[in-house]
Amino acid sequence: MLEKLESLEAEYQALERQLADPAVLANQSEYQRISKRYAEMGHLVETIRSYKEALTHLAEARELQFDPELGEMARADIAALEPRIRELEAELELLLLPKDPLDEKNAIVEIRAGTGGEEAALFAAELRDMIMEYAKQGGYRVEVLDTSLTDLGGVSKVVFEVSGPGAYGYLKYEAGVHRVQRVPATETQGRIHTSTATVAVMPEAEEVDVQIDPADLEITVSRASGPGGQGVNTTDSAVQVLHKPTGMIVSCMESRSQIKNKEKALSILRSRLLEMKRAEEAARRREDRLAQIGAGERSEKIRTYNFPQSRVTDHRIGFTTHDLEGVLAGDLSKLHEALRKADQERQLEALSTASKTA
Structure with missing residues (x-):
């Protein structure tokens, strides 16, 4: 899962660099194609970054949960971060569904x-x-x-x-x-x-x-x-x-x-x-009811x-x-x-x- 998310974020960064490339700017059709893909990926990448950030904070909180001074704060962070991570995982699951x-x-x-x-x-x-x-x-x-x-x-x-x-x-x-x-x-x-x-x-x-x-x-x-x-x-x-x-x-x-x-x-x-x-x-493929709604x-x-x-x-x-x-x-x-x-x-x-x- 994380490997796939890293790959998508890398693609987004590559698109960002391409949009600043003079050669791409000079090619209107290529610029439009890249701009479209870049815009499509915006919300997905934003969610990926929020997910990775939440995972990092959770790992840090777990390391500190038994610390005599910071343990109480760390355990409160864990209680807030775990459901947030599950929400982000569910959102990513939907965003990563194949699109027609x-x-x-x-x-x-x-x-x-x-x-x-x-x-x-x-x-x-x-x-x-x-x-x-x-x-x-x-x-x-x-x-x-x-x-x-x-x-x-x-x-x-x-x-x-x-x-x-x-x-x-x-x-x-x-x-x-x-x-x-x-x-x-x-x-x-x-x-x-x-x-x-x-x-x-x-x-x-x-x-x-x-x-x-x-x-x-x-x-x-x-x-x-x-x-x-x-x-x-x-x-x-x-x-x-x-x-x-x-x-x-x-x-x-x-x-x-x-x-x-x-x-x-x-x-x-x-x-x-x-x-x-x-x-x-x-x-x-009538037996597959996946597409019946649409x-x-x-x-x-x-x-x-x-x-x-x-x-x-x-x-x-x-x-x-x-x-x-x-x-x-x-x-x-x-x-x-x-x-x-x-x-x-x-x-x-x-x-x-x-x-x-x-």
Whole structure:
């Protein structure tokens, strides 16, 4: 353990020296890469140093605990330091858990109305607003890529990009089936209906992540339709991409630029293909429940929004809050904190089990 901590601290010091190197300063991409890693390690190294300092003070106190003059003070230090060291060890255990490299990527979010007709479309629109607001609270940039609206203001489908370091890791717990229980505005007899919407959260795949053969694509352009003002309807800017090997179809029409729409459509396609690849890998290791909280399978019912009781329940961890209004307004911080904690506990449990059977 200590050897690993020493190695990490040495890496941090090396990064510090590199950031002062004129050659690195002259290379902007290398400087950004090193700066990012340096910033990521800051809290970890601070914890490592606190841990080492506490160990040193504990060793000194133990040497003095039977000293006639300093023994009482030393024993008081031991009583305070031992639980502090256990706390630091637990914190380091969490900080040293392997991180998903995809967590740092931008995110593509796709929301579709499920069962429930127009009520499901209205609920999908509320989920769109909720997730977008939560993303903005986290300092991320949101750009709508594709939308299909319904007559009453709902959405049958909406796709948007969330940009910024760590966007996918920030939003991935929203993936899955969301369920709402309430009396719809269209219900005349006051009966509670249950409707659903699916949320897919995908790490934005770059060309290096997923290779697409241009021969596998069929790209068509058409005149954009729907909201967007007069300008968007005067050019053939809407783009539809068919990926022939999988049959996937992606459309994008939000921009007035055909080139930009094509780039965004291909980005969505790459992200879907990457998600498909990850789903296949997850299926092969289905017996390992380690990643279930963050798996975000489209068929997994993850959360229920119950309006009569103003209750939101996340079924993955049994978390319940009665602040329905706050959650739908984008206040997902407590919910996500509980999900991350549960995810970390499962990872620790899996690592502990693996070490025992090794």
